[in-house]
Amino acid sequence: MGTLEQPYDPRQRPWYKAAQAESKAVWSEIYLSFSTLLPTITASLPVYSLTDGSLIGVCGTDFFLPQEVSGFLRNLEIGKTGTAFIMERSGKLVATSTGEPTFKVVGNDRERLMAIASENGAVRATANYLSDRFNDLGNIQTVKKFDFQWSGERQYVQVVPFQDGNLDWLVVLTIPESDFMSEINASRQKSIGLSLAALIMAIAVGILTSRWVTRPILRVSHAADELAQGELDQQVKPSPIIEIDGLARSFNSMAQQLKQSFSALRQSEATNRAIVNTIPDLMIRAKGDGSYLDVVSSDRLEPADSSGEELLTGQPFPKGISVQEYLPDNYEQLMHYIQQALMTGELQVYEHQIIRDNKSVDEEVRIMVLAKDEVLIMVRDITDRKQAEEALRIAEENYRSIFENALEGIFQSSPKGKFINANPALARIYGYDSPEELMASITNISEQLYVDPEKRTEFRYLLSQQNSVKNFEYRCYCKDRSIIWIQIDARVVNDNNGNVLYYEGIVQDITERKRKEEELKRQLEELQIEIDHKKRQQEVANLTESSYFQEVQQEISNVNLDDFWS
Known part of the structure; x- marks a missing residue:
């Protein structure tokens, strides 16, 4: 290891400072190992005290890039002459599969090499290509695949971004085209040789068998031509060649089935024609330019004319004539929809009004x-339907007018107690500005309207027993929580299975009538009291005027009260 000039202090090392600065697990920058002077990267983790949270130290694991990463890359099988290398976003080499050093000695220092300054030509050329293409290697965020020319040969490149925490590298793989094209070229030459041999053999076998096979095939061909001309009674004789014999049997079976199909088709066509002829609509086949092809069906044809070539007017309907001559009304509109149908391929439907026999129809x-330039025009008289729709519209407008302008409240409510429909009069009765506000506000009729819940129960019971209720009276709350008297006539609307769909009815505000009834009742009671009082006065007067009362009064006046009480 040699003599250290200065004491080793791990707290001054890059890996220690990185963990201390980030306060979490982190990768250090690539640095030269203190002991080996090799490019090294360290995974470090700070350790803190559980009592006061102070930093105790940093745990680190070193990875010697030339030994571990470069060694791993050298063991990869990358074709025959392919290379792999790892570099940072800055372009500095991390490791290569070529075994070259990733740093250089400058005086007493060692500096890391840039990939574009690599001793390996493939690495250097690939790094230069990536630098020229992207300008900034930070722009490579996903896996990229490229190819470029170097030393007269195509090089295939794949760049894979590798990130782990603060680690951000680019893994680059370069393979020359010759590494995998040599086997492909050899296989191609072998395939071409085998193909040529097979072709020659096939030609020889074809020449030998063509005459043997030609005769029975010609028989089948001749029978097929006759079948195409409409001669359905065709039979091909058996052949000694198994395949041709099977073809002959299939042809004979097909001819028989085709004969049966034509027979069924003629019968089906007759049936379809009978069905179409019963359709009352005018049905015309026409070309895209409006020229007439055929009348398929029409109630406008004279019954005696089964060919469909004459209109009710007695005029002929010859082939080749324009539809405009027989459908002149709204012809431009008709042509517009014909073109729309041909362009979109979809059914086009529209309505128009014409004058026929001095009547509006x-x-x-x-x-x-029907085909590329052929359409079927179906015209139906809907005068009765339009008149019925107009009558229905008028009836609906009348009903709506009655509904909107009625003085009585009209409603429809669900079995769950919510208004489905209401007119303005009903909203006014309950003190709301509009039917919409009423229906939005009243979500439970039983709880929000009825003052006496037992009346709602009675009302529902009567509806369930009689399906209708007449002159039912109850007290209800208005919007401002004031109480009014209501009289309701209602009925149940059921579906076909007897299930309740909704309730509908008419509501009247009878509060004023109730007030008058109460006032009349009070007046009658007061009148009865007055009558009873006058009756008692009359009885007293009759009693005092009687002779008996006079005699008693005379005797009492003669009595000395002091003597009487003593």
């Missing part, structure tokens, strides 16, 4: 793509 037009 509503029609629904559907356009479906």
